[in-house]
Amino acid sequence: MSNLPIIDLDMAPNVAIAIIAIYVLLVVASLFTWSLAKRRPERDYTELRQRVRTWWVIVTLFAVAIALKPIFAISLLGFVSFLAFKEYITLIPTRRADHRVLFLAYLTIPIQYYWVADGWYGMFIVFIPVYAFLLLPARMVLIGETDGFIRAAGTLHWGLMTTVFSLSHTAFLLALPQSGNPVAGGDGLLLYLLLLTQLNDVAQYVWGKSFGKHKVVPKVSPKKTVEGLFGGIATTAVVAVIAAPFLTPLTRWEALAAGLLIGAAGFIGDISVSAVKRDLGIKDSGNILPGHGGILDRVDSLTFTAPLFFHFVYYLHY
Amino acid sequence: MVRLLRVLFWILIGRPLVLVVLGLNVRNHQGLPKHGPAIVVANHNSHLDTFVLMSLFPLRLLGRLRPVAAADYFLKNPLLAWFTLNITNMIPIERSRPGKLNRDADPLQESAAALKAGDVLLVFPEGTRGETEALAKFKGGVARLKEQFPDVPVIPIYMQGLGRVMPRGEIALVPVVVDVFVGDPVPWVGHRPAFTQAMEQAVVALKAQAPNRAWR
Numbered sequence: 001m002s003n004l005p006i007i008d009l010d011m012a013p014n015v016a017i018a019i020i021a022i023y024v025l026l027v028v029a030s031l032f033t034w035s036l037a038k039r040r041p042e043r044d045y046t047e048l049r050q051r052v053r054t055w056w057v058i059v060t061l062f063a064v065a066i067a068l069k070p071i072f073a074i075s076l077l078g079f080v081s082f083l084a085f086k087e088y089i090t091l092i093p094t095r096r097a098d099h100r101v102l103f104l105a106y107l108t109i110p111i112q113y114y115w116v117a118d119g120w121y122g123m124f125i126v127f128i129p130v131y132a133f134l135l136l137p138a139r140m141v142l143i144g145e146t147d148g149f150i151r152a153a154g155t156l157h158w159g160l161m162t163t164v165f166s167l168s169h170t171a172f173l174l175a176l177p178q179s180g181n182p183v184a185g186g187d188g189l190l191l192y193l194l195l196l197t198q199l200n201d202v203a204q205y206v207w208g209k210s211f212g213k214h215k216v217v218p219k220v221s222p223k224k225t226v227e228g229l230f231g232g233i234a235t236t237a238v239v240a241v242i243a244a245p246f247l248t249p250l251t252r253w254e255a256l257a258a259g260l261l262i263g264a265a266g267f268i269g270d271i272s273v274s275a276v277k278r279d280l281g282i283k284d285s286g287n288i289l290p291g292h293g294g295i296l297d298r299v300d301s302l303t304f305t306a307p308l309f310f311h312f313v314y315y316l317h318y
Numbered sequence: 319m320v321r322l323l324r325v326l327f328w329i330l331i332g333r334p335l336v337l338v339v340l341g342l343n344v345r346n347h348q349g350l351p352k353h354g355p356a357i358v359v360a361n362h363n364s365h366l367d368t369f370v371l372m373s374l375f376p377l378r379l380l381g382r383l384r385p386v387a388a389a390d391y392f393l394k395n396p397l398l399a400w401f402t403l404n405i406t407n408m409i410p411i412e413r414s415r416p417g418k419l420n421r422d423a424d425p426l427q428e429s430a431a432a433l434k435a436g437d438v439l440l441v442f443p444e445g446t447r448g449e450t451e452a453l454a455k456f457k458g459g460v461a462r463l464k465e466q467f468p469d470v471p472v473i474p475i476y477m478q479g480l481g482r483v484m485p486r487g488e489i490a491l492v493p494v495v496v497d498v499f500v501g502d503p504v505p506w507v508g509h510r511p512a513f514t515q516a517m518e519q520a521v522v523a524l525k526a527q528a529p530n531r532a533w534r
Contacts, residue, residue: 087495089493090479090494099485099488099492100490103490106492286341286343286495287343288341
């Protein structure tokens with residue numbers, strides 16, 4: 001370990017500029033929702049304003065974590081995985097017999113993020129898909145409860161894959177060698193991914209609200225429309241191309257492909273969590289984020305975009 | 319000194335454990351008593367039930383919160399006795415055993431004194447943790463107190479999820495978000511068995527509001 005203070009002195013200027021730009025966006029969003037509430041006092045904008053206020057907190061947490069040494073941002077992302085996995089475990093039916101299996105499943109979270117902090121790619125990429133996949137059912141079968149075994153093993157692994165394995169790809173962007181992205185390093189790639197994924201959610205919502213007519217998947221998510229989906233993907237692709245030279249090593253065409261990938265995958269991630277909630281008969285996954293619902297409601301798109309974007313960049317530039 | 323230790327314990331361990339490691343989803347938070355004297359009655363599945371109930375109240379009320387718990391269980395080990403009596407500020411109560419009942423002492427004496435002093439009693443009327451996520455028949459102690467102090471509100475609470483966090487006999491803690499449902503005060507109905515029944519029904523009604531999280 002180096003003896004530098006905890007502040008990350010190597011933060012790229014482009015990353016600092018991007019963070020300032022995100023704060024400018026937040027100021028605009030706050031002013032917009034404030035004026036909306038002023039102009040139409042008859043309508044209730046509490047949830048929208050709460051949602052923007054929660055964004056301030058999330059952005060500040062990430063800005064501080066990125067300004068510190070990578071271990072802080074990696075720990076913060078590990079904590080997000082913990083909260084998301086906890087919400088998932090709370091929502092799904094679990095078996096009394098699996099109490100100790102669930103405890104072991106939670107233990108995989110710090111271990112997985114330790115591989116990230118250690119930069120051990122080989123272990124990071126197989127630990128949950130191979131070792132946890134084999135060891136947790138092994139523990140289950142040794143306890144000996146066969147009633148509901150396949151459902152318990154299946155639901156537990158699906159939760160670990162989405163909330164821990166997939167999300168930990170966000171953190172591994174920080175562990176990639178600086179040389180792959182000279183303009184902004186791992187911080188730049190992480191910001192690019194988070195910005196585009198969240199922007200895509202907002203853009204799909206706004207396009208859908210404004211022009212939405214034709215439903216895409218009425219059974220899963222009746223509010224999602226074709227117009228929202230394609231408007232959102234197009235917006236994300238445009239921003240992806242514009243932001244790429246500042247934050248990533250991607251060429252113009254690669255950035256376009258990354259934008260389309262994040263736009264489409266974000267949509268699938270979003271409706272996958274919707275399908276889980278519909279299957280369980282609930283509306284929000286939790287109440288930890290005022291105006292948003294639970295953590296799972298916020299990171300739903302990210303569970304799909306993070307691994308896909310990571311491997312896209314990893315294949316092309318590392 | 320003990321007061322300082324108690325506050326430090328709750329700030330550094332108790333509350334972070336309940337609010338961050340587990341997480342609470344409280345319905346009708348404003349229904350909780352703002353000050354003592356009051357009696358809160360809740361279902362009981364786990365030792366952590368007391369931690370959750372104590373985390374529902376603001377820190378300034380910490381000194382007023384008095385969980386009522388079984389003397390035979392919590393006082394048998396000196397370390398546990400020190401912890402429960404000082405850090406959780408517990409009121410030990412003798413669980414009546416047939417044939418062993420000491421007829422001279424009133425088991426509710428200390429609870430009554432606490433109510434007179436303006437404390438908030440936290441009571442598990444089932445008298446035991448029992449089967450996971452199942453309600454046992456309520457015991458009659460709270461009704462005796464209510465008869466004696468008709469103006470003290472009795473607030474029913476139903477907690478769901480703690481049986482999954484640390485069921486009886488397990489030491490591993492599995493984080494699960496806990497749903498807490500706060501009900502309206504149970505009015506005095508004139509005689510004790512009917513009040514006990516009304517209290518039990520109030521908790522059962524809160525349980526019916528809880529999301530159906532299959533458990534097998």
